[in-house]
Amino acid sequence: MSQSLHPMLNIAVKAARAAGSIINRASLDVDSLKVNTKAPNDFVTEVDQAAEQAIIETLLTAYPGHGILAEESGRTHGAKHSDFVWIIDPLDGTTNFIHGFPVYCVSIALSFRGKIEQAVVYDPTRNDLFIASKGRGAYLNDKRLRVSRRTRLADALIGTGFPFRKGDNFQRYLKMFEAVLPHCAGVRRPGSAALDLCYVAAGYTDGFFETGLSPWDIAAGSLIITEAGGLIGNFTGEADFLHQREVVAGNPKVYAQLVQLLTPFSRVITEDEAAPAPAPVPEPDAKPAERKPIRLRKKAVEPTQGDDAPF
Known part of the structure; x- marks a missing residue:
């Protein structure tokens, strides 16, 4: 699969797997981890920081002119005014990780002029790799992903x-x-x-x-x-x-x-005012109740129709 990925996505996968290795090694002995508290119930470990460092090093070695927005270090690394910005969460689910609850992951996205173009989410516990390139579909370990078809x-x-x-x-x-x-x-x-x-x-x-x-x-x-x-x-x-x-x-x-x-x-x-009670949800086949339209700046992000061939 890696041979046919977009080059930037390929680097992101490499970075995510490097971070995943650090996380998996640390998961063998979570009791010995040094845990700091950013705020009550908001934790950061030395694993978050080591994983983030490995990701940033991998990305900037390949693309030194790119910007970085990372959870633990913000924008301190990378180019400050690049059109390309890597958006990184080195360990999403830190509280789960600290407790040995096996639901956490590495998340890496590449934004170009504010639009997300490449994405990797890696679950090191299950060795599950979710990837997407804009216009080319989303995959889990070589299998094309599709949202569910439930309508109700x-x-x-x-x-x-x-x-x-x-x-x-x-x-x-x-x-x-x-x-x-x-x-x-x-x-x-x-x-x-x-x-x-x-x-x-x-x-x-x-x-x-x-x-x-x-x-x-x-x-x-x-x-x-x-x-x-x-x-x-x-x-x-x-x-x-x-x-x-x-x-x-x-x-x-x-x-x-x-x-x-x-x-x-x-x-x-x-803006945090007391919210009114929500309207009842009609069934998909029922005609929705009339209500004043909300002025929208943009529509929701639409699904893209990539062809079915993997990269």
């Missing part, structure tokens, strides 16, 4: 992430949870947003929503979803989600129904 939210399994940092709006999230839970078949909280997005792309879940996420949590997963035929946006269904700290994703039918439930909770509209 009532049949859908939805992924989410609970707020966990001090200062997060827990009450707002509980209202959201209360709005979504009765309308779907189940809600899951694995604990790694980057993997959660890949699970939507693979059809393991039918949709996903979370608040409080940073660009490095969702950049790679967002391209993997759209290349698998899914949609991703903010709670009002706009494509402007990377820096909005709210994201919803899913197959097209489930996405539309989640957006209808979550729109009242959007910071774009409410």
Whole structure:
């Protein structure tokens, strides 16, 4: 597979696997890890830092003129004004990792002039490699990914992430949870947003929503979803989600129904005002109830139709 990848994606895969090796070695003895607290319930380990260093070294050796946006070191490495920016989360799911709960991953995306063009999410526990290049489809270990075909939210399994940092709006999230839970078949909280997005792309879940996420949590997963035929946006269904700290994703039918439930909770509209009760979700075949249209700046990121041949 590696011979036919886009050269930049190939380097990203190499970087992700290098980070994965560091993480796997450290996972054999998590009790001896040095853990620091960035904020209450927000942890960083020496593994996060070593993995990030390995990724940045690999990327900048190949592309010294590129910029870097990384979770632990921000923009301190790489070129400051490049059109190419690598967006990196060296260990998404650090709390899971510290506890030996095997759901965490490495996430690497390449943005060109603000658009994500290459994406890698690597799960070192399962040796699962999720990749996507813009317009060329999304793959898991050589297998083409497609979002699920479920059309009814009532049949859908939805992924989410609970707020966990001090200062997060827990009450707002509980209202959201209360709005979504009765309308779907189940809600899951694995604990790694980057993997959660890949699970939507693979059809393991039918949709996903979370608040409080940073660009490095969702950049790679967002391209993997759209290349698998899914949609991703903010709670009002706009494509402007990377820096909005709210994201919803899913197959097209489930996405539309989640957006209808979550729109009242959007910071774009409410800016943390008390959210009104969400409108009921119509079945896909039913005519939606009339409501005032929301002014959208852009549509949600559309799925792309890559040809079925791998790279």
